[in-house]
Amino acid sequence: MLVLLGVLALLPDRRAEAPDASIRLFDAKLTLYPEADPDAVWTFAVPEAAFDPLTETTTLFDLRDGARSEGGLIDFTLAGAEVVIDRNDDLRGDHLRAVLQADGLELDMEGRDGRQVHIDQRAARFAVPRATITGDGLDGVYEDMRIAFDFTEFEAGGPGTVGYATFEAERGRADGSPQREDQP
Numbered sequence: 001m002l003v004l005l006g007v008l009a010l011l012p013d014r015r016a017e018a019p020d021a022s023i024r025l026f027d028a029k030l031t032l033y034p035e036a037d038p039d040a041v042w043t044f045a046v047p048e049a050a051f052d053p054l055t056e057t058t059t060l061f062d063l064r065d066g067a068r069s070e071g072g073l074i075d076f077t078l079a080g081a082e083v084v085i086d087r088n089d090d091l092r093g094d095h096l097r098a099v100l101q102a103d104g105l106e107l108d109m110e111g112r113d114g115r116q117v118h119i120d121q122r123a124a125r126f127a128v129p130r131a132t133i134t135g136d137g138l139d140g141v142y143e144d145m146r147i148a149f150d151f152t153e154f155e156a157g158g159p160g161t162v163g164y165a166t167f168e169a170e171r172g173r174a175d176g177s178p179q180r181e182d183q184p
Contacts, residue, residue, distance in 0.1 A: 023051040030060070034089035036122035039070050044083075056087035068149065075149060076100045078119075091119035098126070100151055105135035107147075124149045131156075 028049045032042035045065040051058045059082060060066075066078035080096040094111040096119075109117040112129035119126055131145045142156035 021053055023053070025049045025051075030058070032085065032089060034121040036089060037124060040068055040121070041070075042066065042068050058085040059083070060085070074101050089121045092116045100135075103135060103151065105133055105138065105151065108132040108134075112143075125153070 026048055028044075028046055030044045030046070030049060032044070034040055034042070043066070044060055044063060046060045046063050048061040049058060050061075060080075061082055063078065063080050063083050066080075066083070067074045068076055068078065077099045078091075078096060079098075080093045083091055083093045083096065085091055093109075094116055096109045096117045098107040098109065099105070100107070107126070107128075108131065109126060109128040110130045111117055115129045117126065117128050125146055125148050128145045128147070129143065131142045131147075133140045133142070145154075145156040147154045147156075
């Protein structure tokens with residue numbers, strides 16, 4: 001009996017390998033209806049997407065055509081090399097770009113020190129370790145930024161952070177009429 005057990009122990013393991021549980025889609029168009037933001041609809045067109053049922057995440061690769069809309073109107077577009085949608089419908093990535101359609105403002109968002117860009121559906125805001133905002137009359141770089149999807153609420157910085165911004169504004173007279181740069 002011991003000899004038989006010894007021989008069985010020396011035989012190669014014949015258990016079948018578990019297949020990769022992820023689901024991969026190519027040239028995919030996906031729609032996300034976030035539970036935490038029921039008025040929003042996200043659309044994505046990507047060359048490749050992968051769903052991992054173990055972590056309940058979907059990874060979008062080479063996202064160039066992403067958009068969030070409410071009431072049929074796009075409020076901003078989104079792009080990034082790799083965007084992960086987690087089980088709470090939040091989006092995360094190391095480098096994402098958004099364009100606010102109403103104002104044409106561009107938001108270039110970067111992760112830092114292992115912290116990723118986080119698009120929080122419940123709070124309807126971006127949480128960004130480092131952001132550059134550009135647009136007509138606006139140019140700024142901010143750290144530890146939190147900004148609402150509609151750009152109406154803005155918070156940046158904190159102890160030890162650096163931020164700068166430049167704004168272009170039309171100068172006016174005390175009576176409210178515009179003043180040209182060459183006029184006193």
